[in-house]
Amino acid sequence: MPYAIGIDLGTSNSVVSVFRDGSPLVIADEEGNRTHPSVVSFGHGQSAVVGARALRQMVYNPNGTVYSAKRLIGREMHSEEVTKAQAMVPYQIVPGPHGDPRIQVHDRIYTLQEISAHVLRYLKQLAESYLDEAVAHAVITVPAYFNDNQRQATRDAGTIAGLEVLRIVNEPTAAALAYGLGQAKNEYVAVYDLGGGTFDVSILHIMGDVFEVVSTAGDTYLGGDDFDKVMVDHLMAQLKESDQAAVRRSPASRLKFKRAAEQAKRELSSTEEAAIVVEGVLKDDRGFEKDFHSAITRVQYNQLVFPLVKRTFEVCDQALNAAKLEPADIAATVMVGGMTRSLIIREAVESYFGRSAEQGVNPDEVVAVGAAIQASSLLGALEGTGTAGSLLIDVTPQSLGVATVGGFCERLIERNTAIPVSQTKTFTTSVDEQTEVRIEVFQGESRMSADNEKLGEFVLEGLRPAPRGEVRIAVSFDIDANGIVNVTAEDEDNGRAASIRLDASTGLTDSEVEDMKFDNLDF
Ligand code: AMP
Secondary structure, three states: OOOOEEEEEOEEEEEEEEOOOOOOEEEEOOOOOOOEEOEEEOOOOOOOOOOOHHHHHOOOOHHEEOOOOOOOOOOOOOOHHHHHHHOOOOEEEOOOOOOOOOEOOOEEEEEEHHHHHHHHHHHHHHHHHHHOOOOEEEEEEEEEOHHHHHHHOOOOOOHHHOOEEEEEHHHHHHHHHHHHOOOOOOEEEEEEEEEOOEEEEEEEEEEEEEEEEEEEEEOOOOOOOHHHHHHHHHOOOOHHHHHHHHHHOOOOHHHHHHHHHHHHHOOOOOOOEEEEEEEEEEEEEOEEEEEEEEEEEEHHHHHHHHHHHHHHHHHHHHHHHHHHHHHHHHHEOOOOOOOOHHHHHHHHHHHHHHOOOOOOOOOOHHHHHHHHHHHHHHHHHHHHOOOOOEEOOEOOOOOEEEEEEEHHEEEEEEEOOEEEEEEEEEOOOOOOOOEEEEEEEEOOOOOEEEOOOEEEEEEEOOOOOOOOOOOOEEEEEEOOOOEEEEEEEEEOOOOOEEEEOOOOOOOOOOOHHHHHHHOOOOO
């Protein structure tokens, strides 16, 4: 039987796993690394290197090295996230023809789907060389809060890479699957995921084979990098002002400080005190390079990072509130992301939920392992050699509604509603003799439509001319099991109706995806 791989396509790092001989394996690169930087570096001939080698090229090819593509994929050019990224990354983000951000490297423009496809193809090739056979099928994970555009774009990236994507699965669901949680039980599980740059917490309801994400909350700018930064600031405060200014001016010195801080942070997960040496960042009286020496205790570190740790629990409160649960209702907690190795995080999670976290699966690998388990059972079902995989139920990541008079947004479907779902509300005309109505569909949590993301609009014509408030229009939202949204408006008087199917508005067309497929290109 062929193999299907599970891929955790991360913001900073990705992992690929395969279920073989009854157990999941995590696949290493030729250097032995089991996590692979989600980094693509393009040379002047546009040849691409991916993973650990690409990360090393970042230093001398900053404009041609693309990282954090996951922050941009499936977003709109003018979205807040893209604007933030533009200020932070050295590579060039340019507008694409569908209002989507694209990446310009030297004289070529890439879609985000193509960038991610390079990472996916690299992971596919690692699996193929390990298994010594071609791999065609995969399950790819995405954050639970990803909207339809982001999911579709990730799926397209898989197709471009030459993979048949069996399913896009939520990361927390994959993590829970890796622990085989729930098995014939009915329980709530929390997945606490603190990575290098982002934090998410999801509450799952597991009933036997049914995994439902009941709520999810997160902070896309809270992660291990912030812990490093707090420590760097603490170390820098020990320098004279002139030395501080010199370090700030030198990217290489700043990087050395960050690396030293990260090293100390890791050490403090198992020791009480860490010595810190930052080589060659200072100058002595005669202008010769000098090292910076310091030390930090675990108690000091805990004090420094306490506000960050606290922030993660404010997000946990939000997720529990949305699920209408208390920490004591949670039967198990699963830790995901390298930062959850940190002692202060483990202790804080245990005290918040009142129970120790699940142990045994590596927090960097748990999502890919769950994806591999799901991939293997889906392929088994496809080939008729196994039972259908666990049925995974999803929820709407954000509220959906329509614009109403006064710039307000009237919600029809609340966030975290299980799909498939249908919801109808009746509206009336707002001016006398109105013969048509424009239905504008928005996604987001704000009461004002301008602060939400517009998904699309359509017009229902042919209304009976009448005084305002007399003509009744029923607006229905239907979301199917794949998360595709259909909106219909119907004049209740005459039965006239108009509708819109909300596809990925910044996505690629099927023929564009086909043209981008690596198999159809010459490298
Ligand atoms: P991820 O994005 O999941 O790969 O998470 C990477 C983050 O985890 C980085 O900020 C690392 O510094 C951090 N990390 C990895 N191992 C440890 C450890 N043993 N103790 C503390 N932090 C760690």
